Amino acid sequence: MATQDEAAVRAVIEAFIDSWNRHDMRTLAALFAADADFVDVFGNWFRDRKSIERALTQRHATVFRSSRFTEKDVAVRFHKPDLAIVHAVIELSGAVDRQGQQLPPGLGVITSVIERAAGGWHIIALQNTSVAAQQPPAT
């Protein structure tokens, strides 16, 4: 379904990555619905846009201050005409730990539910999981 809708949904993901890389958390948070859920790579669960913006603003002043997202893979599935589930594989580089030590680049996998609302497409739920360096047996 390479349509105008798919382009609009992909534009949300592009804007997510672009605003992350510019550390513009106001723009990034505006991609989410007011009551959106966001589960970050640390397993923190934020339940509205304001909490998402507040947390990410703090992180982008510290551990993610010089971090950068690079898109590796994006897959869009429309489960309804006005609802898409997007899976994205993204590399995070330039992050530091709590002590300020540089962390090696790592991959994350994101599931995002994106819905068409009156003002355009917005994220209603997003979760990010780090790809473990050490995998369990037989994967």
Place this chain on the structure above:
Amino acid sequence: MATQDEAAVRAVIEAFIDSWNRHDMRTLAALFAADADFVDVFGNWFRDRKSIERALTQRHATVFRSSRFTEKDVAVRFHKPDLAIVHAVIELSGAVDRQGQQLPPGLGVITSVIERAAGGWHIIALQNTSVAAQQPPAT
């Protein structure tokens, strides 16, 4: 919305936990749509029910063989009458690492998208993220 539909959606989550604890991956996989996406705590992304069942069967023969899920919190949101997003906080205990060493209990946060289909409610996307023991600043 404490309705019959919410009860049906919660029953999917209960069945997910119950079949995990009985290590019955056939039953667990049957909760997913044939083309469902599943991102596990290790950041592996499985793109259909068969891949999900195969991977979880291998894990439940090894690292998750004696593991147990305990539900800590479940929140259900209906974004459409036939589509719910469920967030669950679950404790995993009894897991071992690749070397067979017992791991301490840990929490995971799950985002699950559950849709009503002809045969009842089924999972179309699910992602699990471990709650990090060490959190970044200011959370």
